[in-house]
Amino acid sequence: xxxxxxxxxxxxxxxxxxxxxxxxxxxxxxxxxxxxxxxxxxxxxxxxxxxxxxxxxxxxxxxxxxxxxxxxxxxxxxxxxxxxxxxxxxxxxxxxxxxxxxxxxxxxxxxxxxxxxxxxxxxxxxxxxxxxxxxxxxxxxxxxxxxxxxxxxxxxxxxxxxxxxxxxxxxxxxxxxxxxxxxxxxxxxxxxxxxxxxxxxxxxxxxxxxxxxxxxxxxxxxxxxxxxxxxxxxxxxxxxxxxxxxxxxxxxxxxxxxxxxxxxxxxxxxxxxxxxxxxxxxxxxxxxxxxxxxxxxxxxxxxxxxxxxxxxxxxxxxxxxxxxxxxxxxxxxxxxxxxxxxxxxxxxxxxxxxxxxxxxxxxxxxxxxxxxxxxxxxxxxxxxxxxxxxxxxxxxxxxxxxxxxxxxxxxxxxxxxxxxxxxxxxxxxxxxxxxxxxxxxxxxxxxxxxxxxxxxxxxxxxxxxxxxxxxxxxxxxxxxxxxxxxxxxxxxxx
Amino acid sequence: xxxxxxxxxxxxxxxxxxxxxxxxxxxxxxxxxxxxxxxxxxxxxxxxxxxxxxxxxxxxxxxxxxxxxxxxxxxxxxxxxxxxxxxxxxxxxxxxxxxxxxxxxxxxxxxxxxxxxxxxxxxxxxxxxxxxxxxxxxxxxxxxxxxxxxxxxxxxxxxxxxxxxxxxxxxxxxxxxxxxxxxxxxxxxxxxxxxxxxxxxxxxxxxxxxxxxxxxxxxxxxxxxxxxxxxxxxxxxxxxxxxxxxxxxxxxxxxxxxxxxxxxxxxxxxxxxxxxxxxxxxxxxxxxxxxxxxxxxxxxxxxxxxxxxxxxxxxxxxxxxxxxxxxxxxxxxxxxxxxxxxxxxxxxxxxxxxxxxxxxxxxxxxxxxxxxxxxxxxxxxxxxxxxxxxxxxxxxxxxxxxxxxxxxxxxxxxxxxxxxxxxxxxxxxxxxxxxxxxxxxxxxxxxxxxxxxxxxxxxxxxxxxxxxxxxxxxxxxxxxxxxxxxxxxxxxxx
Numbered sequence: 010x011x012x013x014x015x016x017x018x019x020x021x022x023x024x025x026x027x028x029x030x031x032x033x034x035x036x037x038x039x040x041x042x043x044x045x046x047x048x049x050x051x052x053x054x055x056x057x058x059x060x061x062x063x064x065x066x067x068x069x070x071x072x073x074x075x076x077x078x079x080x081x082x083x084x085x086x087x088x089x090x091x092x093x094x095x096x097x098x099x100x101x102x103x104x105x106x107x108x109x110x111x112x113x114x115x116x117x118x119x120x121x122x123x124x125x126x127x128x129x130x131x132x133x134x135x136x137x138x139x140x141x142x143x144x145x146x147x148x149x150x151x152x153x154x155x156x157x158x159x160x161x162x163x164x165x166x167x168x169x170x171x172x173x174x175x176x177x178x179x180x181x182x183x184x185x186x187x188x189x190x191x192x193x194x195x196x197x198x199x200x201x202x203x204x205x206x207x208x209x210x211x212x213x214x215x216x217x218x219x220x221x222x223x224x225x226x227x228x229x230x231x232x233x234x235x236x237x238x239x240x241x242x243x244x245x246x247x248x249x250x251x252x253x254x255x256x257x258x259x260x261x262x263x264x265x266x267x268x269x270x271x272x273x274x275x276x277x278x279x280x281x282x283x284x285x286x287x288x289x290x291x292x293x294x295x296x297x298x299x300x301x302x303x304x305x306x307x308x309x310x311x312x313x314x315x316x317x318x319x320x321x322x323x324x325x326x327x328x329x330x331x332x333x334x335x336x337x338x339x340x341x342x343x344x345x346x347x348x349x350x351x352x353x354x355x356x357x358x359x360x361x362x363x364x365x366x367x368x369x370x371x372x373x374x375x376x377x378x379x380x381x382x383x384x385x386x387x388x389x390x391x392x393x394x395x396x397x398x399x400x401x402x403x404x405x406x407x408x409x410x411x412x413x414x415x416x417x418x419x420x421x422x423x424x425x426x427x428x429x430x431x432x433x434x435x436x437x438x439x440x441x442x443x444x445x446x447x448x449x450x451x452x453x454x455x456x457x458x459x460x461x462x463x464x465x466x467x468x469x470x471x472x473x474x475x476x477x478x479x480x481x482x483x484x485x486x487x488x489x490x491x492x493x494x495x496x497x498x499x500x501x502x503x
Numbered sequence: 504x505x506x507x508x509x510x511x512x513x514x515x516x517x518x519x520x521x522x523x524x525x526x527x528x529x530x531x532x533x534x535x536x537x538x539x540x541x542x543x544x545x546x547x548x549x550x551x552x553x554x555x556x557x558x559x560x561x562x563x564x565x566x567x568x569x570x571x572x573x574x575x576x577x578x579x580x581x582x583x584x585x586x587x588x589x590x591x592x593x594x595x596x597x598x599x600x601x602x603x604x605x606x607x608x609x610x611x612x613x614x615x616x617x618x619x620x621x622x623x624x625x626x627x628x629x630x631x632x633x634x635x636x637x638x639x640x641x642x643x644x645x646x647x648x649x650x651x652x653x654x655x656x657x658x659x660x661x662x663x664x665x666x667x668x669x670x671x672x673x674x675x676x677x678x679x680x681x682x683x684x685x686x687x688x689x690x691x692x693x694x695x696x697x698x699x700x701x702x703x704x705x706x707x708x709x710x711x712x713x714x715x716x717x718x719x720x721x722x723x724x725x726x727x728x729x730x731x732x733x734x735x736x737x738x739x740x741x742x743x744x745x746x747x748x749x750x751x752x753x754x755x756x757x758x759x760x761x762x763x764x765x766x767x768x769x770x771x772x773x774x775x776x777x778x779x780x781x782x783x784x785x786x787x788x789x790x791x792x793x794x795x796x797x798x799x800x801x802x803x804x805x806x807x808x809x810x811x812x813x814x815x816x817x818x819x820x821x822x823x824x825x826x827x828x829x830x831x832x833x834x835x836x837x838x839x840x841x842x843x844x845x846x847x848x849x850x851x852x853x854x855x856x857x858x859x860x861x862x863x864x865x866x867x868x869x870x871x872x873x874x875x876x877x878x879x880x881x882x883x884x885x886x887x888x889x890x891x892x893x894x895x896x897x898x899x900x901x902x903x904x905x906x907x908x909x910x911x912x913x914x915x916x917x918x919x920x921x922x923x924x925x926x927x928x929x930x931x932x933x934x935x936x937x938x939x940x941x942x943x944x945x946x947x948x949x950x951x952x953x954x955x956x957x958x959x960x961x962x963x964x965x966x967x968x969x970x971x972x973x974x975x976x977x978x979x980x981x982x983x984x985x986x987x988x989x990x991x992x993x994x995x996x997x
Contacts, residue, residue, distance in 0.1 A: 024854070025519050034897035041902045052912035075912075130941070229912040258915055262922045262929045264895050266903025273907075299930045301938040305917065308938050312890035312931045320895070339936070341944040345880040346936045346952035348842035353887060356850050360518070374941055386839045393847060396806035401758050401814070403528035408535045409760025413767075418546035418569075418723040421752055423799065428756045435756045436793045437806045442833070442840045444795035444802050447624070447868055450835040458840035 013434040017149040017395040018102065020112040026326065026362030029264075029319045035327050038265060038320075042272035043080045050077035051228045051277050055235035055503065061284040078280060086280040089287035092329050096153065096247055096290075097215045099181030099205065099476065105152045107247075107292070107331045112398060113365045114391050116145050117372025117379050118155035118185065124373075125381035126463045133158030133379070139175050141371075141379065143473040144466050146180035148388055150395045151370070153183040153219070158379045166498035169193045170200070170490045177204040177486070181476045186246070188220045188237020192499035198244055203485045204478075212244065216290045219247035221333075221367070223296075224274040226252050226259035230281075232503035238278055242285035249333045249365070250278030251294025255307055256317065258300045264316045267297050272324050279330070292365065293332035295321035298354075301339075307375045309337030310350030315357040322361030334363035336387075338373045343383040343459040347373055351387055359394060382462035385469075389439045396437045441465050507928040511644040511889040512596065514606040520820065520856030523758075523813045529821050532759060532814075536766035537574045544571035545722045545771050549729035549997065555778045570771075577770050580777035586823050588784040590647065590741055591709045593675030593699065593970065599646045601741075601786070601825045606892060607859045608885050610639050611866025611873050612649035612679065618867075619875035620957045627652030627873070633669050635865075635873065637967040638960055640674035642882055644889045645864070647677040647713070652873045660992035663687045664694070664984045671698040671980070675970045680740070682714045682731020686993035692738055697979045698972075706738065710784045713741035715827075715861070717790075718768040720746050720753035724775075726997035732772055736779035743827045743859070744772030745788025749801055750811065752794045758810045761791050766818050773824070786859065787826035789815035792848075795833075801869045803831030804844030809851040816855030828857035830881075832867045837877040837953040841867055845881055853888060876956035879963075883933045890931045935959050 030038065050068070053059050053076045063069040065085070068077040093108035105113055123137040124130040131137075141157040154176045163171050169187065176184035177200065186197040202212050220241050222234050241248040252274035254260035260267035275293050282291045298314035300307055308314065318334050325332035336355040340347030351372075358366045368376070369391050371384030412427030422428045441462045443450055450456075493499070524532065544562070547553050547570045557563040559579070562571040587602035599607055617631035618624040625631075635651040648670045657665050663681065670678035671694065680691040696706050714735050716728045735742040746768035748754035754761035769787050776785045792808035794801055802808065812828050819826035830849040834841030845866075852860045862870070863885050865878030906921035916922045935956045937944055944950075987993070 023523075024521055027518055029517075029895045030897050037897060037902065041904055044904060045907055049908055225913050227907065227910050227912060227914060227916070257922050257926060257929065258917060261903035261906045261916055261919075262925045263901040263903055265897040265901035266906060266921070269902055269904070270907055302927070302930055302932055304939055304943075306938050306940060308930070308933075308936075310887070311933070312887050313929075315887070315891060316895050339938050340952070341937065341939075341941050342949070342951050343839055344951040344953060345837055345839065345842040345877075346883075346933075348839040349846055349880070349884055350936075352843055352846035352850075353884070356846075360854075377941065383839075386843070389840075390843055390847070393804070393806050393809070397809060401523045401810050403524055403531060403759040407757040407759035408531065408763055409755035409757055410535055410538060410763070412755045412760060413539055413721065413764055414543055416721050418721060419719050420721060422721070422755055423752060425755075427760070428751050431756045432751060432796065435751065435807075436796055436802070438796055439802075439805070442802075442844075443835065444800050444833050445798055445835075446800060447835050447871065449798075455836070457836050457838040458834070458843075459838060 011433050015149065017392065018152065019106060020395055020398040021110045022112040022359060022362060023398050024360055026322055027319050027360045028323055029316050030323055035323050038269050038272060038324060039327055041269040042276060043083060045269060045273040046078040046083065046277060047080060049228065050075045051230055053230045053235060055232045057239065058230065058235035058281055061281060065284050078277060083276050083280055086283035087328050089283050090279055090291050090330055091288060092331060094216060094290040096183045096219060097217045098183050103181045103183065105183060107364055109331060109364065111364050113152045114150055114369045115153055115155045115365065115367045116151050116157060116370050116384065117368045118157055120157065120372065120376055120379035121159045121161065122378040123158045124378050126460065130378060132161045134162045135160040135171055138172055139179065140470055142175050142179040144384065144469050146182060147469045147473055150391050154180050154185060156185045156187060166500040167494050169197055169499065170494065173197050173200045174486065174490065178478065179475055184218055186218050186220050188222060188233055190233050190499065190502035191236055191240055192502065194237060194240045196493055196499055199489060200486060203489055204482055206482065214245065216245060216247040219249065221249045221251055222278055224252045224278060226254050226274060227270055228274065230277065235281065236503045238282045239285040242282045242289035245289060247290040248282050249292040249294045250275045251296050251333060254297040256297065256299040256313055258305060260297065264313060264320055267317060268320045268324060271295060271297055271321065293325040293328065293330045295332065295334045297321065298337060307339060309339050310353035314354055318354065318357040319361045322363060326362065331364035333365040333367060334358035334361060335367040336369045336372065339375045341374055343380050343386060347383060348386065352390055355390060381466045382459050385441050385462035385465045386458050389441055393437065505927050509643065511886065512646065513600060514889055514892040515604045516606040516853065516856060517892050518854055520816055521813050521854045522817055523810050524817055529817050532763050532766060532818060533821055535763040536770060537577060539763060539767040540572040540577065540771060541574060543722065544569045545724055547724045547729060549726045551733065552724065552729035552775055555775060559778050572771060572774060577774055580774040581822050583777050583781035584773055584785050584824055585782060586825060588710060590677045590713060591711045592677050597675045597677065599677060601858055603825060603858065605858050607646045608644055608863045609647055609649045609859065609861045610645050610651060610864050610878065611862045612651055614651065614866065614870055614873035615653045615655065616872040617652045618872050620954065624872060626655045628656045629654040629665055632666060633673065634964055636669050636673040638878065638963050640676060641963045641967055644885050648674050648679060650679045650681060660994040661988050663691055663993065664988065667691050667694045668980065668984065672972065673969055678712055680712045680714050682716060682727055684727050684993065684996035685730055685734055686996065688731060688734045690987055690993055693983060694980060697983055698976055700976065708739065710739060710741040713743065715743045715745055716772055718746040718772060720748050720768060721764055722768065724771065729775065730997045732776045733779040736776045736783035739783060741784045742776050743786040743788045744769050745790050745827060748791040750791065750793040750807055752799060754791065758807060758814055761811060762814045762818060765789060765791055765815065787819040787822065787824045789826065789828045791815065792831060801833060803833050804847035808848055812848065812851040813855045816857060820856065825858035827859040827861055828852035828855060829861040830863050830866065833869045835868055837874050837880060841877060842880065846884055849884060875960045876953050879935050879956035879959045880952050883935055887931065
């Protein structure tokens with residue numbers, strides 16, 4: 010039986026980017042952000058970062074650690090920040106191209122907990138990290154690895170060895186590095202160089218990994234984050250600067266106000282990155298939604314979330330950079346609410362023209378938990394977006410006049426030659442959706458999507474095979490980890 | 504406490520209509536459809552309809568009942584078909600304006616079964632119809648009443664009296680009429696005239712109700728449907744011509760082929776409508792998705808469904824008419840699958856620039872069942888779309904420079920004046936979503952969205968009050984129903 014051809018890599022966003030603000034309003038937001046940077050400034054906790062800003066002409070008050078950045082410094086950074094670059098995977102087919110039309114998906118990440126229907130909700134462990142690495146690896150539409158869960162059973166000073174080792178051994182996709190201090194970051198860079206067989210020079214020439222920098226909104230950049238920006242820039246690795254601007258909490262309650270703050274903070278991070286190394290691969294980042302009126306907890310998939318996302322796309326295009334958005338979900342179960350939240354927010358990101366959509370599968374409880382079953386059910390959504398990136402034929406064969414002629418009025422096309430030639434490959438086939446009728450579905454146990462998804466991830470996990478590797482490199486990698494562990498590892502720091 | 508202002512009526516679609524076909528391809532589809540109409544023709548089962556087509560110059564073969572319609576006949580009909588009109592409700596605030604930028608939502612309809620968590624899945628009854636009428640009435644974002652479920656406990660020859668009576672008594676929103684033969688249609692028209700106090704002339708001057716016409720794809724128009732087109736046109740009531748073109752089943756397996764057939768059939772219906780009464784309010788309709796590869800059952804929310812929907816918008820705009828699309832869901836439970844299907848298909852309809860989105864809430868099992876809980880969980884989605892139809896301020900107050908200045912680096916905006924002034928009305932508040940954290944959610948019984956939705960519809964139903972009415976009109980209405988029932992009612996026919 011013929012198999013449907015899929016190409017879920019190197020996607021181009023098929024939709025026209027949407028707008029919530031007029032061009033004048035976008036200018037006003039940009040100017041407002043520049044005013045925040047120039048008049049109010051940011052508190053920057055890392056002395057080395059303040060030094061870089063100061064050398065570029067920013068007004069730095071060492072006593073208060075406040076840095077005021079003039080518009081000309083921002084303009085200069087935006088001249089050197091690249092609008093496209095390519096992340097290098099373990100083989101060319103795992104490279105990920107970032108450019109203004111690209112559509113890149115990362116799985117949910119950074120979750121302290123994991124959950125699945127067999128084992129329940131628990132603090133994330135190395136077993137979870139490793140399983141999820143392998144499950145994610147099997148989905149082409151997940152374009153890189155990510156720090157899916159926090160393996161809390163591994164001590165913090167050696168945790169990065171374990172997580173990087175798994176990302177490298179289980180997958181050829183680009184791994185993720187947390188910016189938890191220079192020592193951890195440089196350890197991870199060294200592990201990648203060993204595993205990929207790269208000289209320091211070759212590693213510096215291309216991004217082989219990426220980090221996400223969250224500012225401490227409002228208007229603060231802490232030490233490990235500032236250090237991460239500088240170190241990734243100097244090593245030529247990819248940095249995403251993502252302020253964390255929840256409306257009414259860490260940012261103004263209005264979308265325009267929150268995006269002004271987000272824009273100011275993102276620009277500050279991008280400036281630092283370009284000051285550390287002009288031309289370093291850097292992306293604009295967005296994480297802005299409202300909080301629940303009752304509890305103050307983050308909400309996702311709301312009208313304000315959609316607007317903040319679409320507005321962020323306008324701001325990123327205004328400065329000409331690729332940019333990161335995210336899907337989101339506050340739901341505690343893999344149910345209708347969780348699906349609506351993730352769908353709405355992911356559509357917002359796609360329609361906002363996001364280059365990169367993080368947390369696109371598996372992320373729930375506002376990021377506190379990575380759900381195995383939610384990873385599977387969300388994957389249908391992501392794959393459907395990927396399917397929509399291909400073109401829709403309208404040539405003579407597709408117009409099907411002869412088939413329409415062949416089938417009599419009131420008849421059907423099931424047996425038409427035109428149908429039979431295409432039937433096995435014509436349609437996307439969801440894995441976790443049950444399209445049988447109510448009777449059949451009931452006879453099969455009336456399973457919900459959440460229940461069916463368990464089998465899917467179990468099968469995916471069982472089917473996974475680690476990519477082949479050079480045993481010498483594994484020896485070198487493990488020797489490096491042993492030596493560094495013996496030296497005391499690298500506690501999170503700055 | 505201030506209450507958030509809502510206006511969920513008279514919505515304008517905030518998004519740019521999307522494209523899957525180039526303008527040349529749209530032309531090619533249109534030409535292909537004209538070729539289907541002119542060279543192959545449609546089987547039209549109603550003699551009166553064939554007569555109308557023939558009088559306009561179509562080639563009619565009475566032996567085979569085939570009607571071939573030339574492009575000049577189509578062009579003539581498109582000249583008189585209106586691109587905007589207003590449905591009249593029981594009061595001006597229940598009027599529904601149809602125009603190319605409008606966004607109108609109808610609830611799920613036509614379902615033979617109903618389901619809810621308390622009473623389980625069962626054949627639709629008059630109790631279900633009546634309850635759902637009242638629940639739908641309470642949601643402003645549901646712009647009309649609809650034939651939500653089929654009350655199978657009422658004999659078919661008097662069923663339309665009961666359903667129309669409930670729609671009129673329970674709500675001031677525009678009711679729906681099934682085209683199940685002239686006698687039923689004219690009974691319903693008479694009931695509306697009695698209840699609304701309209702002369703025949705006043706009734707003819709404006710549409711006070713609407714019907715959906717499904718062609719028997721491929722290329723067939725049956726007797727009750729053709730009769731419904733003619734009768735609604737002659738009485739000036741709204742008609743939507745919606746071919747039922749499932750890819751690979753009743754239509755070619757390709758999107759371009761299925762939309763060619765859909766376009767041909769929709770044009771044939773619109774032509775008949777305009778021949779019966781030039782200028783009658785008529786809409787283009789779309790219902791096209793793929794079928795499941797395994798079972799032949801309809802699928803919804805798939806890539807092919809999204810494409811067929813967006814392509815339909817291009818075809819409707821090509822001929823300059825308002826048009827009807829739909830959300831869809833094949834799922835048998837109100838779970839993550841069902842939510843994804845409905846979200847994806849509803850986004851497709853919104854992005855396709857649909858004027859009217861039918862089945863936007865509660866519709867499941869491919870239309871076999873109306874779910875009370877699904878009605879509630881889908882309603883969040885529809886209300887969020889409605890919220891997105893309002894503008895997003897970016898004036899000085901919204902830009903919030905002073906608030907950003909007031910809050911110290913690393914602080915929060917919870918207590919800022921700017922936040923407090925707006926907090927209670929700033930955000931949309933979902934009714935069926937639980938945004939509490941995992942601990943609180945677990946303590947409250949770890950209820951899924953489906954479980955929580957039960958309480959919402961129960962409260963909505965309990966809170967419903969029928970609109971005030973003139974007791975004389977109720978007497979007249981009931982006298983009419985008694986007389987017609989005594990006369991034998993009106994069995995479905997043509």
